[in-house]
Amino acid sequence: MRRLILGNRSVDLDGITYNGSNIPGDLDSWARLAIGDTPNDFLSDTYDLISQSCLSLYHTFGPAKAAVNKHTDYAVGDGLYFRSRPDYELLGWTKENARVWSKRFQKLIAYKMGALNLYQKQNAAFRWALASGDTVTYFIREQDRPLDIVEFPGSEIDADLTEDGVTLGIKHDRYYRRRGFYNRNGGYIDFAAEGRQQAVQFYLKISPRQLRGWPLIYSNISGSKNNQRFDEATLRAAINEAIFSIITETENPGDTRKQIEDQARKLRRGPIGKAIEAISNLGSAKGIGPGQVLNINSGGKVTPLDKKTPSGTYDAFKNWSMKLFGQGSNTPPEVLLSEYSTAYTAHKGALNDFIKTYLWEREEFNRIWNKTVVKELAIELILEGMIEAPAFFSGGPIIQEAYLKGLYLGPVPGAINPLQEINAKEKSVANMFSLRGDEMFNLSGDDYDDVLEEWQNQERLFRSMGEKEQEAAVAEQDEQNTEREARQ
Numbered sequence: 001m002r003r004l005i006l007g008n009r010s011v012d013l014d015g016i017t018y019n020g021s022n023i024p025g026d027l028d029s030w031a032r033l034a035i036g037d038t039p040n041d042f043l044s045d046t047y048d049l050i051s052q053s054c055l056s057l058y059h060t061f062g063p064a065k066a067a068v069n070k071h072t073d074y075a076v077g078d079g080l081y082f083r084s085r086p087d088y089e090l091l092g093w094t095k096e097n098a099r100v101w102s103k104r105f106q107k108l109i110a111y112k113m114g115a116l117n118l119y120q121k122q123n124a125a126f127r128w129a130l131a132s133g134d135t136v137t138y139f140i141r142e143q144d145r146p147l148d149i150v151e152f153p154g155s156e157i158d159a160d161l162t163e164d165g166v167t168l169g170i171k172h173d174r175y176y177r178r179r180g181f182y183n184r185n186g187g188y189i190d191f192a193a194e195g196r197q198q199a200v201q202f203y204l205k206i207s208p209r210q211l212r213g214w215p216l217i218y219s220n221i222s223g224s225k226n227n228q229r230f231d232e233a234t235l236r237a238a239i240n241e242a243i244f245s246i247i248t249e250t251e252n253p254g255d256t257r258k259q260i261e262d263q264a265r266k267l268r269r270g271p272i273g274k275a276i277e278a279i280s281n282l283g284s285a286k287g288i289g290p291g292q293v294l295n296i297n298s299g300g301k302v303t304p305l306d307k308k309t310p311s312g313t314y315d316a317f318k319n320w321s322m323k324l325f326g327q328g329s330n331t332p333p334e335v336l337l338s339e340y341s342t343a344y345t346a347h348k349g350a351l352n353d354f355i356k357t358y359l360w361e362r363e364e365f366n367r368i369w370n371k372t373v374v375k376e377l378a379i380e381l382i383l384e385g386m387i388e389a390p391a392f393f394s395g396g397p398i399i400q401e402a403y404l405k406g407l408y409l410g411p412v413p414g415a416i417n418p419l420q421e422i423n424a425k426e427k428s429v430a431n432m433f434s435l436r437g438d439e440m441f442n443l444s445g446d447d448y449d450d451v452l453e454e455w456q457n458q459e460r461l462f463r464s465m466g467e468k469e470q471e472a473a474v475a476e477q478d479e480q481n482t483e484r485e486a487r488q
Contacts, residue, residue, distance in 0.1 A: 038176060038209040040167045047159040047168050047212055051132045054215035058131045061224050063322060064217045066336055067329040071216065072127040075358040077411030079119030080366065082109050082374055083437070087402035101387075103449060105378075106406070108386055112377045116149055125151045125202055126365050134203035134213035136181070137369065138189075139196070139376055147380050149373060154203075154213065158182045168212045170201075176209040196379070200372045204364055220328040227321050238309040330357050351413050366408045375404055412442045 036042060043050065057064040084106040088098030113119060121137075129135045134154035141147055157169040161182050165171060171179045171188070180190040181201065189199050203213025217224070326333040334340050334350040341347050381387050391399050425442075428434045437448030462473060 038167075038211075039207040040176075040209070040211050043168065043212065044162050047133070048155075050218055050221070051154065051159075051215060053221050054217050055132050057217060057221065057224050061228060063227075063325050063336060064220070064224060064329075067325070067331045068127060068130045068216055070331060070335055070354075071130055071358055071361060072123060074354065074411060074413070075362040075365065076123050076126045079113075079122055080362070080370055080408040080410045081441075082106055082113075082370070083407040083409055083441075084109070085406045087405050090402040091399070102406075105381075105387055108381050109374060109377055112381070113373075116147075118149060118373065121149065121151045122365075122370070125369060126361075128153050129202050129204070129213055130216040130361075133215045133218075134201055137200045137202070137373075139198055139200075141196075147376065149376075154201075156183050157201075157212075158184050158186075159212065170211040172211065176211060178211065197372055197376050200369060202365065202369045204361060217325075217329050220325050223321065223324060223328070227325075230317070234310050234314065241307050241309055355413065362408075362410055370408050371404065374406075375400065378404060407438070409438070409441045 036044075054064070058068055059065070084102035086093070086098050086102055086105075088095060091098070093101070125135045125137055128151075132154050134157075136152045136154060136156045138150050138152065139147065140150060158181075159168045161169045165173070166182065167176075169182050171181060173179065178191060178201070180188060181199070182188050191197070191199055191201070203210075206214060322337060323333050325331075326336045329336070332350045332353050334347075335354045340350060378387075378389070378392075382389050382392060389403055392403055425434070425439045429436050429439055435448075440446055440448045440451065462470065465473065
């Protein structure tokens with residue numbers, strides 16, 4: 001207890017100033033999270049449970065699946081394509097030499113990734129890491145066979161194994177620097193050995209010294225289950241209302257009760273035939289179906305049931321719950337539901353929020369997964385003699401980084417206002433904020449070098465025509481553009 005003296009007054013400072021209480025003691029029974037020394041301690045006994053719970057939600061709860069799929073579709077989509085841009089100054093090359101080398105290198109990488117089906121594996125590794133926490137990818141080298149790259153869910157790691165130097169199946173040093181992992185069959189795998197990558201673990205790191213990934217929707221587990229219970233209760237109520245459409249009333253409930261008791265006694269005493277007859281005499285109660293009349297006491301007053309499901313607050317509750325789910329999964333509700341405002345600024349604002357999220361996730365995936373894969377593919381290409389890379393092995397990690405420098409281009413949101421956004425791209429290129437090749441890929445997915453030569457040939461052909469032919473060609477193109485805009 002601290003005491004403050006104000007003039008002639010003595011004021012006791014209770015805990016509300018220091019512990020967040022609104023009134024003294026209101027946090028005494030509040031359960032705080034015992035995190036421990038690292039965020040891994042909190043998960044030491046529950047990681048598999050959290051992971052499996054989130055996977056169950058992904059498969060059974062629409063918003064959970066939508067959140068994971070949206071992040072994956074925007075961040076990875078049909079694949080992240082490597083564009084080589086080696087640091088030619090550090091390597092001592094000329095610009096032209098770097099351009100020729102990078103063009104060949106990125107084509108070879110693209111062919112390798114296609115042959116290994118790595119674009120599909122990118123999507124699977126990223127999606128499952130968000131759904132369950134993390135994924136593991138093995139680099140498999142077999143005698144007389146080319147390198148193979150195979151992805152596995154994070155359940156490959158033995159999360160139950162926690163002992164000295166091992167946490168949640170991850171082997172690490174005293175600083176929690178990861179060395180390798182133990183899998184479910186008791187085997188141990190180094191992430192890297194003898195200069196080659198053996199496996200890579202991908203997860204989104206959100207806290208210091210984190211060794212396993214948190215699923216995207218882990219903070220929504222409780223809310224999602226309650227949401228499902230609410231939907232199931234609402235559906236049951238709606239079904240019951242659909243089945244029982246009319247009821248009958250009686251002035252003397254005692255007579256009705258006596259009739260039911262008489263029929264029940266017949267059920268206990270009589271043979272099967274009488275039992276069926278007794279059920280039928282209850283008033284068409286046998287084989288209840290949609291719109292059935294449940295006639296307990298014939299001759300009574302008939303009253304139709306008032307349909308009250310769903311209630312008037314159902315939509316408000318669902319909208320509110322979707323907003324909370326979006327907050328917990330770092331996904332704007334507009335993106336989660338694919339329901340956007342008709343206002344351009346509101347639509348673009350929601351997407352801009354999401355762009356910041358999925359671009360960070362994409363960069364993490366590129367840094368951890370794609371760069372590792374491209375490096376291993378580059379080593380294979382060099383060893384196979386498909387491309388020359390002097391000092392790649394002897395120059396150390398800096399020289400390797402200079403060789404492997406580049407971009408990983410993926411899907412973009414698309415144009416909401418095509419003309420306005422094309423003009424913005426044109427200005428961006430004119431002022432060197434971006435490159436023509438980048439903007440072409442972002443717009444159409446085409447490779448600038450591949451398209452440029454064909455475009456130049458068509459331009460030469462176009463300009464070689466006479467004035468009338470050129471005017472006709474322009475008019476035809478304008479007509480096609482008008483038809484395309486009308487279809488959109």
